[in-house]
Amino acid sequence: MxxxxxxxxxxxxxxxxxxxxxxxxxxxxxxxxxxxxxxxxxxxxxxxxxxxxxxxxxxxxxxxxxxxxxxxxxxxxxxxxxxxxxxxxxxxxxxxxxxxxxxxxxxxxxxxxxxxxxxxxxxxxxxxxxxxxxxxxxxxxxxxxxxxxxxxxxxxxxxxxxxxxxxxxxxxxxxxxxxKGTLWYEVEALGRAAHGSNPQHGVNAIRGMARVIEAIEDEIRGATETHTDKFLGRPTVNIGVIRGGSSINIVPDRCVVEVDRRTVPGEDNAAILNNIRSALARLTADEMLTGWNLSSIKEGVxxxxxxxxxxxxxxxxxxxxxxxxxxxxxxxxxxxxxxxxxxxxxxxxxxxxxxxxxxxxxxxxxxxxxxxxxxxxxxxxxxxxxxxxxxx
Ligand SMILES: [Zn+2]
Structure with a gap:
């Protein structure tokens, strides 16, 4: 008592x-x-x-x-x-x-x-x-x-x-x-709409996002190799939200993910976001996307x-x-x-x-x-x- x-x-x-x-x-x-x-x-x-x-x-x-x-x-x-x-x-x-x-x-x-x-x-x-x-x-x-x-x-x-x-x-x-620290960010992948019967005329933002997700996974894989902390263990990532597409027979022109990245001391938020930005630029150059936006939602050290x-x-x-x-x-x-x-x-x-x-x-x-x-x-x-x- x-x-x-x-x-x-x-x-x-x-x-x-x-x-x-x-x-x-x-x-x-x-x-x-x-x-x-x-x-x-x-x-x-x-x-x-x-x-x-x-x-x-x-x-x-x-x-x-x-x-x-x-x-x-x-x-x-x-x-x-x-x-x-x-x-x-x-x-x-x-x-x-x-x-x-x-x-x-x-x-x-x-x-x-x-x-x-x-x-x-x-x-x-x-x-x-x-x-x-x-x-x-x-x-x-x-x-x-x-x-x-x-x-x-x-x-x-x-x-x-x-x-x-x-x-x-x-x-x-x-x-x-x-x-740990938090880095919450949002990625918007842009494509080009087309009829589902002619997907070759469009750029599918959901397909593009699949590649973006691979880049997010690559980023955390690299980070765990270089930044595992004695007390906090490894940095982590969770893709908590995905939104994209409007109809089964339309090539989607937009897809969004919200990402919860947990950081350990020594990591740099700007460097993490730049890593994702480079991947987005690469995917756009390869015509997997027509454009993209990346924004930070919340950051805590x-x-x-x-x-x-x-x-x-x-x-x-x-x-x-x-x-x-x-x-x-x-x-x-x-x-x-x-x-x-x-x-x-x-x-x-x-x-x-x-x-x-x-x-x-x-x-x-x-x-x-x-x-x-x-x-x-x-x-x-x-x-x-x-x-x-x-x-x-
Ligand atoms: Zn509390």
Whole structure:
């Protein structure tokens, strides 16, 4: 079980709907603003200096700072404010019902559980201890993680960062110190329409696309030979969507694919896209296509923090002290750690709850994991204060 205060805090967070606006039919629940209000007042009460960065109207990012303005060390703790939608949920999404040692509701595990665990750890005496040691703590609540990480990107564009960053996500208390990047792109292959009885008069865009797909496969084959990462393994590719053709008896003049390429550190998105562009140009010269377009849909950089860094080592020690394994791992999924790796020297993703429970119709978090996560974060912060104090 968990402290009643911690459970109540998570229930309050779950009771404030904050569905990503792109994932909500009802605008009353599809807004992060009320949760941003709650977080701001929580941080204010704890003595944080709170700023709002409302770069997109109605979607405020919250940044709270505690401690010296000219610190010896800074730590950024971030949780996204938005959740998945509630369509099809079989538990009340905004109640925070407690049953059988679990707390149910949208966001209970992704990522209001980890957020509650961290906020609960921020006791006034611990904050004072950190500040006295010379640590500035920056708590960030970012909008828009579930659809493109754009809140984190907005904050990174403003230069908000720190020496160390903990990104709160349900990792089952594993320390995710690296994850892959994403490169989503679209290829449009163009041909020339003709009647199906005279295909020699046309250029079949679907046939052309078959060759483009071969080029996409060639690209990933080459990449896996040159860029396999120690923690993240191989880069991958998935062609998730194909659209083309209008009728069985017409030579199609257009075919489109949407491609999900996952990258590892050291890969260059521009080089990947250029590789595909060259293939498209070749196929056009060979008259397999009459033209083509290639566009990037979304790009996120991978990150990798060495296991030997202070951040990962300290977190690992705090885990072990509480009986958790403190294991380190790389992940194939993407998070706000990608953007924040640009402005934070050492980054890890961490939190109670399981990613398997994120986005589900009966989302929940185990209360024992919630409690343990909060204790680990508290110990981690205590150790940070001691480490920085000792370094003087
Ligand atoms: Zn999340």
């Amino acid at each position: 968990a402290d009643n205060g911690l459970i109540e805090l998570l229930q309050k967070l779950v009771a404030i709907p904050s569905v990503n606006p792109a994932l909500a039919d009802d605008p009353a629940i599809g807004t992060e603003a009320p949760l941003a209000e709650f977080l701001s007042s929580f941080l204010n009460t704890r003595g944080f200096r709170v700023e709002w960065h409302e770069i997109t109207k109605g979607r405020p990012n919250v940044v709270g700072r505690f401690g010296p303005t000219n610190p010896k060390r800074s730590l950024l703790i971030e949780s996204h404010l938005d959740t998945q939608g509630i369509h099809g949920m079989i538990v009340p999404p905004f109640v925070g019902e407690v049953r059988d040692g679990r707390l149910y509701g949208r966001g209970a595990c992704d990522t209001k559980g980890p957020m509650a665990a961290a906020l609960w750890a921020l006791a006034p005496n611990l904050l004072e201890r950190l500040a006295t040691a010379g640590v500035e703590l920056v708590y960030v609540g970012a909008v828009g993680e579930e659809k493109g990480n754009f809140g984190a990107e907005q904050l990174v564009a403003l230069g908000i960062g720190a020496d160390e960053a903990l990104i709160l996500e349900p990792t089952e208390l594993a320390i995710v110190h690296a994850h 991978p990150f990798s923090t060495p296991v030997e860094t202070r951040l990962v080592q300290r977190l690992s020690r705090a885990c072990k002290e509480s009986g958790a394994s403190g294991r380190t791992e790389g992940a194939g999924w993407y998070s706000d750690a990608g953007p924040f790796a640009k402005t934070c020297k050492e980054v890890a993703v961490f939190g109670p709850g399981s990613i398997l429970q994120a986005h589900t119709v009966d989302e929940y978090i185990e209360l024992s994991s919630l409690q343990q996560g909060s204790e680990i974060l508290r110990q981690f912060l205590l150790d940070l204060a001691d480490e920085v104090k000792g370094a003087t």
